[in-house]
Amino acid sequence: MRKKHPKLNARPCDATGAFVARDASPPPPSPCEMNDYSPFKDHIQFETADFLYTRNQMSAGHIDFLSLLWAASLAKHNDSPPFGGHRPLYQTIDMIPLGDVPWESVTLNYKDKETLPDDVPSWQKANYDVWYRNSHLIVQIMLANPDFKDEFDYTPIREFLPDKDGGGLYRKDFMSGDWAWKQADKIAEDPATHGSMFVPIILGSDKTTVSVATGQNEYYPLYVSIGNVHNNVRRAHRNALVLIGFLAIPKTDKQFSNDPLFRKFRRQLVHSSLAAILELLKPGMTKPEVVRCPDGHFRHVIYGLGPYIADYPEQALLACVWRISRKEKHTEKVVQNLTVGDAWMEYGIVADIVPFTNDFPQADIHDLLSPDLLHQLIKGTFKDHLITWVEEYLVMVHGQTKANGILADIDRRIAAAPAFSNLRRFPEGRGFKQWTGNDSKALMKCTLEALDNALGRFHQYRKIFQTTGHSLKHYVRHIKLFSVPNGLCSSITESKHIKAVKEPWRRSKRYHALGQMLLINQRLDKLATFRVELKERGMLEGSDPPEEATKVEGSRTAGYVWLARTHQRHYPRDVNALAKQLRELQLIQSIRHFLYTQIDLDGVQDSATVPIDDCPRFNEKVFIYHSTAATFYAPSDPCGIGGMHCEYIRATPSWYGGGERFNCVFVEEQHSDGPPTLRDGMAVARVKCFLSFRYRSVFYPCVLVHWFKIIGNAPDPEIGMWQVKKDYNHHTRKARISTIPLDRIIRATHLMPKFMSTPVPIDHQPHKTFQRYDRFYVNRYIDHHSFETIF
Template structure:
């Protein structure tokens, strides 16, 4: 194992960080050197120096003038040969300048390197090597069976990776709890649940005293329930020797001192360091490279500025020859200069089989978008499908929903009358409809500042309802539909699965809508163990899926449902496209992203 380094925590407490603990430790090298600490001293020194401010540079200098270098190291955790860069700043304390690192401390550290490994260790201790690996194989299959969701990393081979990235750890965190809940003790599930709540709360872009209080509460509950790892023999020596576990305790203070972390991690500055230092150094001849690096950065900045100017002047579109030919044709034909949107072959969004959304959408599953801030807006794809029937009865038979005309009739009644139909009322006659169109996708744009979003905090994702996704199995996504806007959380929402998107005209008004299958909660509260809502698909008296037609304005955004696996044994060839049809109940995954966590609690 590598030699330990003595460093000091941002709060002035002391601990020893050992570089051999995991790959994420390398990201702390600079922080360790300038701030850094002695293991297991944290609580002892807090009691020993109660009321004494031992974090000041004056105190460190006084100690350095009295003790030898070895005594400073052994008794005070001070490296006398290292001077922090902020030592000459009149009002700067290096220990007050170091903020938390969500990615490396919490996600890759506490979650992946600790909780996931501890769960695996518990399964092996409890069931033995042979049975334990069989159970972990089932967990891998459950991870692979999770339905597709934008931005969710697929785990087709489970979580057996040789090299984990930050995205892998984030993706596993989103779906880990439903996969392991049936194989671990209740207190272990609760420990993971409260840790997940802590992670998602500290990640929010807006922090209040209420959220900080909730963060503190989650930490307290997590510290209480994680004792199950001690009693089961996974961590017989406790957690005092784990710096990353201790780092979570500093986040309430970090938030009050620095504001919302909102994804802050050392990789942000590290990526800038690569562009500004590492790459220019590689381009130099390595002899007195500083002047060469500065010249490289200056020239790179000038090239970037020139490219932006040339792009604005449209000088990078086409060639000199094509520009001359366009000008000649415009003069010869007496027409205006062709518009850019009409040039060239059809764009990527105009190709394909109906998986198209409105202008401006790229080919990604989701992404940040600019625009005015709205709570939510859903729009149909740019082009309809052309292979479907054009009458409601035929369309209903095609989708296996023979009562589609009556569903549309009830929908039109609700749209044209202030009061909805009461239960048990006869279905009103269907108004004449024209121009029936079918779509395979829609675009949901919503306000989600805690996730990667554009100016104004807006984000866009596609909702799919297609019989073949990338020439493979069908994909019918789930959505959140508005139920009661006066009620917060999932109590004010419905979960539904989109069967198809429609639009038609009636009375001179065009109605964009969706044919959906309803899901209902199995209880009035979230599941006590996981903290997730559990829903089940609705069926009519003939045991057929209960469908409805709703306006697109009722849809908020995508929802992610994960099966409640229970004691089910998944076969090796089970495909994730079957998950939403093969189980009786489902978790509403509020950990799918940070916006879902804010609305599906």
């Protein structure tokens, strides 16, 4: 059951602010001719500009050289290229009216610097330029983006999951958290806000270094997003996370780097800069304004400062403390009753700094610091703590020599993991430095109750954290406030650094680069906004830039699987010869049983019970494929706007010149007499080959699978994963195989062997894992979707 906020319920209105019926159609956009690509001459010129500037990031000199070659080749046809060089290309981009938010700057300096004596440190005499864009206009553009219309929450929501105990709250995206609902309650105390849409302003900042070799070039970007867009949209960026400013970085020599006066100035400069950049949003935090929304409707919106994405040092800077465990009321009492020095020494509070949130209504910086999933859990707890502790424990219990042997076997077990789409191979075991990607992040998916239990055990066995404290104890509260933390993770801003800072810096002349970087970002935003506008008008059909295989843009659809475009040519077409080459002599019988179910002679669904002589004869040409692509809805993965995810499933006797790769899959089981299932009718099988043929003029895409048998009626109680073993025919003792329709595959799955007490052989290769071991665990932790599907 989905419940929306009763008072801040985002009622549609017209451009003047008068409310209209909820079922009213949105007002039509401004009229525009279908062939009007202004300021570009036509579709080709726009695509050329977008390709050269956004996708290829071609330098000005290379654009000029390409234009010369292009012009020479077209001269004999009395034609000319789309652009005569980089200057007309840049000028045309600059003429795009959409997304045009120019950069401004404000100069800040130390108070009364003109009256200071000459012998003060240089940082006190310096001017500090803070570059920013109009925060109000940026948010308005974001709200009007039609790309977000299907992944956007217009009101705070509470989603209840029915269960035997009466239901619980399901927290998925930001607006389903308690914070948004409570903020709406406070705002709704003013009747003038009723019917409005609450728009939380999410900020994020983090210093980044673009080049160590040329003098530690540091930049301090500030990003803005809105809480209404879904987490997967913010993670995929798509203009839902926008560069809004560059904060100044005061520097001094080592003599004054620890000077309390310098540290105070540096902290206050950040807070004063943030307050100045957000000032234009302040009027809309108390009085609603009318803004167009992604669905085309106008609505009254009211803004509010939302959570701040930051790593731990940044959090301490923003909260004016050296450890993040304070409340605003407690801080105020300390500041009022203690000296600056006592407040710092006894409570770790920087009492002489004014937080930027003091200038805005309903804003408490201590409640707005979001959990940092990347550094606190992925890198901190899992990598730095747990892995290190396990190694130290083994040494303490077994001694260094035996511990090294155990760790070597652990490495070989990691290396023995079968191949899987997007799973990084670790041939040397655990000796890697970065824990990123879905394989590690999925380890942290759990219920709040499970998280509380895990933290209880953590405290029980790691006594030191009971006295020193740690960030994990805040996670249950923060998840209740802001929903799942993947939408506010610092990995979002870190990945944005690449597009917003590092790539523009590489494209610059490296001398006084910031101005060039600002212009590059402005042009990129213009092109991106104009592409969305043209797409909304239907003027870019069939011209969208290609995406990575794992991202599928567009709206949500039902899952589907399709064969590779071309079949493999080195296999025989004759089914008898093919069965011998594949060493699958049951292939012909399995195809005949498959055809029996497809033509539905007697309505029997389980063909295994049908005598082979009653099945259709088959001697058609068969075509073999080494891969298929499965597309399915995976809302927790950082996928496209619709949440659709695509992965490749392989079935090849040689992968990149090495061993075989035959992936395992979840199969939709259609009747109770089939193989045992995990849940919701899902069986587990290993693909032997993908094939297709025509029978009586009907095209059949199929897959030959080896079945696995489920062990027990529930997952293993110790590790929470189902166990399976290879399934054999009781009479022939041969592997039980079937030919099934391709559309019965749900997606790929990953099986990890149940290792025996004996060590893994030193020469073991991962492609031999399915030959060496008979029992396996269905790996629920391989990615988010597998966790949700099996769980």
